[in-house]
Amino acid sequence: MVQGTHLRARRMSATRPLDVAIIGAGFAGIGTAIRLRQKGITDFVIFERGTEVGGTWRDNTYPGAACDIPSRLYSYSFAPNPDWSHTYSGSQEILDYIESMVGEFGLRGRIRFGHNVSGLVFDQADGLWDIALEGRETVRARTVVLASGPLSNAGFPRIPGIEDYQGHKIHSARWDHDYDFTGKRVAVVGTGASAVQIVPELVRQAAAVKVFQRTPGWVLPRLNRPTSPRTMQIYRQLPITQSIARQGWFWGHESVALGVVWNTPLTRVVESVAKLHLRTQVRDPWLRRQLTPGFRAGCKRLLMTSDYYPALQRDNCTLVTWPIARLSEHGIRTAEGIEHRFDCIVFATGFDVSKTGSPIPVTGRDGRVLADEWNKGAYAYKSVAVAGYPNMFLTFGPNSGPGHNSALVYMEAQIDYLTDAIGMILHQNLRTLEVRRDKQDRYNERLQQRLTATTWNSGCRSWYLTEDGFNATMFPGFGTQYVRQLAAVDTDDYLLTPADTESVIGTGDHAVAPFG
Template identity: 45%
Template sequence: MQTPNASPSIAIIGTGFGGIGMAIRLKQAGYHNLTLLEKSDRVGGTWRDNTYPGAACDVQSHLYSYSFEPKHDWSRKFAPQAEILAYIEHCVDKYNLAPHIRCHSEVREARFDEESNLWQLTLADGNTLQARILITATGQLNRPAWPDLPGLDAFRGRVFHSARWDHDYDLSGRRVAVVGTGASAIQFVPEIARSVDTLHLFQRSAAWVLPKADRPFQRWEQALFAHLPGWDRLYRTWIYWQNESRALAFTRFHRLLDLYAAQARREAARHIRDPEKRRRVIPDYRIGCKRILISNDWYPAINRDNVNLVTRPIDGIREDAVVDADGRRYPVDAIILATGFRATEFLSPIRILGRQGRLLNEAWRDGAAAFKGISVSGFPNLFMLYGPNTNLAHNSILFVLESQFRYVLSGLDALAHRPGAALDVRQDRLERFSSRVQRALSGSVWDSGCRSWYLDRNGRNTVNWPGFTFSYRFATRRVNTADYQFLDPAR
C-alpha cells in the first residue's frame, strides 16, 4: 500500500458511479493525491443528467449500489433516479470526496509527455494540470445522440432531448411528438401520456418489453436489511445469480430467449386493444439482439386513445409539424428526442494523445478496443472504467466497475516498485484479448442481424462483454506485469 505522501498524482475524469467508486477505493488504499474532474456543476453522471419523468433503474437497487457501501432503506426494488443520485451524493459526503472534486472542469485534451511520464490535461477554460495516472470514468451513455432530421432547426415549438429534459416547459394539454422508443421513452412516455393532448410516437424499430418485477419495500423488509447484515448480503447474492444466469441465453442457448419473447407478446395482447398497434409494437428481430426493456405501463400507454404510434420514417420537420415519408403532417407544439446516446464513441470529445503524439481516435480507427476494457497500447498510465466491451445486457455494471477498481489498484501497486515509470500494455496482448472477445461475440444473440447501439459504424460490437461477469472479475483479479511494459521517463 502507498502512503499518502508517496502516492502518485491521480486525475479521474467523471463523477458518476465509476469515478466516485474509484476515488473511494483509492482513498481506502492510501492514495489521497487525487483530483476528480467534472464538467457539470454537480456529481452523479447519468443519474444527474437523466431527470425525465419516470426515470428509474432497470437493475435491482441492492445490486445497483456498491458492495462496500450497502443501502438498507431503498424505497423500491428498482430505485428511481432521484434516490440513486442521492445515494451517489451520500457516498461523496461519507468518504469526504468533495475536497477532491473540481466541477465546471471539462477536459478538452489529455496529452502524455514521454519526457516526464506525466499526463498534461487541458480544460475547457484554458487551465492545465498534470497527473501521473489518468483514469477515465466518462461512461458510455453520457453524450446524447441528436438525429439528423431535416428542418429541425426551423421548428418554432420546443425541442429537447430526453437526457436534457426541459422541466420549465409544461407539456399539459400540448401536442407532442416523441422520436424514438428506446429505454428512456419506455419510462417517460407513460408518464406524459396522461397529461398531453396528443402524443405522436415515432418508432423506427420496436423494442421487446417485459414486465418489471417492481414494488415498494415494506418497512419490515428495510429493517431486516439494516439489522441483519447477513440477510442483506444473501439477498444481493441471490439477485446477482438470478441475473447472471441470463448470460447463458444471450451467449449460448438463444432458444431460452424465446420464452421471454412469448411473454412480451402475451403482455402486448393483454393491454393493447387495437390489433394494428399491437402488431407494430412487436419487433421483427430476435429478442436480445437489442436491449431488452422492462416496464409495467408501456403497453397500457400505447393503448391510450391519445397516443398515435407512427412507424413510417420521418421525412422532415416543418415550423409546426413533423412530416412522415408518406407526406402526412403531424402538427405538434413540442418535439422530444428519445434517440439514445453515442455509446460507441468512447471518451469523445476529449482529444487524447499518447506516445509519440498518437491520437486515441487513430488507434481506434478500426473500432474501439482495450485490454480487459481498461488499457490501450501506446497510452501509458491510462486506465479506462466502463471502456470497450465491458457493458452488460444481463447484470449490474457496478459489478464490472468494482472489478476494474481492483485491477487499477493492482496496476498502481505494480508501479510502486518502479517510481517514475509508466505502465503500457503490450500491443500483442491487447490484440489477442480483443480477438478473443470478438470471437465470443460472433456467436452471441447480439450478432443475429439487427442494428443496435452496441455496434459501431463498421458493424463491430465494441460495447458488450460476451460472457459472465464472474469470468470478467477473474480476468481482472490482478495486473499481470507480463502483459505490460514499464517505461522510464525519457529525460
C-alpha cells in the same frame, strides 16, 4: 492546440503532479475515488465539468426516469445502501445514493466542479499526463482514470430539417422542467429504454401524444415492489443479509445470459414471456403486430416496463410506425407524405456513445492519437487499458457492456483492477505501466471471435454496433467471466519502466527499446 497545451504544461513542471487524476464525478469516478482511498491512495482529484456529482443520473431527470436493474444490484458492494425504497429505484433516489457516498467517504473536497477536461497529452520525457482544462491552467498527473462513461454526451439526432422546426425541442437527457405539457400536442421520437419511461408520464399531462417508432423492442414486465421498513431494518442491523440478497439478484440476472447473450432454447422462453406480456396488455391485434419485434430477444436492449403498453392505448396516444422523412417548421413529416404538427418534440434518442473516436482528445506515446486509432471501432485490453497510452485507465471502456446484468458489477471489477494497477505504479515507483500491444491484440481477436456467436451480432441494427457492424460495446460472456479476468493485474501483460531508468521491463515487439 494540443501542442500549445503541452508547452504550457512544461512551463508548470515545477508544480508537483497529482498521483491520480479522475475525469468525471459519476458512478465510476466516485467509485474509483472510494477504492483509492480504501487502498491508502489519497493524492487524487476528480475533475467534473458539471456543478454537481451524479453523471448520467444527474443529467437524466425526465419524468419516470428509473433504473431497470434492481437497486440492490445497481449499487456498489463496498458501499451498500440498506434504504432503497423499491425494487427498482427512480433517478432521484439513485442520485441521492451517489451523493451519500460522497459524504460518507469525505470526497467533496476532492472534486473540482466546473473543470471541463478538453484534452490529455502524455509527456514521455517526464512520464506524466498533461491535462488541459477549459479556461484554466493545465494540470499534471502520474496516472489518469477516464471515468466520464459512455452515456455522458447527449445530442439531438441527425434528422433533416431539425433546425427548421419552430416549436419546443427537448432531449430526454436535458429535460426542460419549466415547460408545461398541459393541453399540448407532443411527439416522442424513439421507443428505447428512456422513451418507455417518458411516454406513460406524458400521456397523463398532454392533450395528445404521438410516439414515432422505428423498431419495436422486446418488452418484459417490471414488477416494482416497495421495500418494507422491516426489511430495511434487517439490512441495517445485519449487513450480511443485504449481501445475500445482492448475490441472489446477481445470479438471477446471470442466468438470463443464457437467453439473451446467445441464441438458445432459453431465448424462446424470453420471447414467449415478452409475447405473453404483449398479448395480456394489448388487445388490438394490429397494434400487437406493430409492437412485435422481428429480431431475436437480446439483439437490442431488453425493455423493462409494465406501463408503456397501457399508455400507448390511451385515447390521447397514437403509435406512428412510418419512417420520419424530415422535420418541418411545424412538426414531423413521415415517409408517406403526412405532416404531423406539434407544440413540442421530445427526443428520447439516447447518447453519443464512443464506439469510434474518443470522448475527449487523447495523445499518447510517440504522438499517437486515440481518436485516430479508434476511428473504425474502439478497443482496449480487458476494457481498461490501451497500448500506447501508459498510466491511463478506462472505466466502462470498450466491450464492457453486460446486456443481462448490472453494469456496476462490471464497473466494480474494473475499478478494483485499475486501482491495483495505480497502486503498483505508485508503490513500486514506476515511471510507466503500459499494456503490451501483442497481449491487447490477442485479447481483442478472441473477443471479436466470441462476439460472432452472440445475439448482438446476429443481424439487427443497434447502438451496440458501429455503422460497419463492429461491436465495440458488449462483452460476450457471463458477468462472472468478466469479473474473473480482472481479478488481478498480471505484470506479464504489461511493460514496466522504473522511475530511475528508461529501460523497459517486459517482453514483446517494442519492449526491448526504451521510451523517449
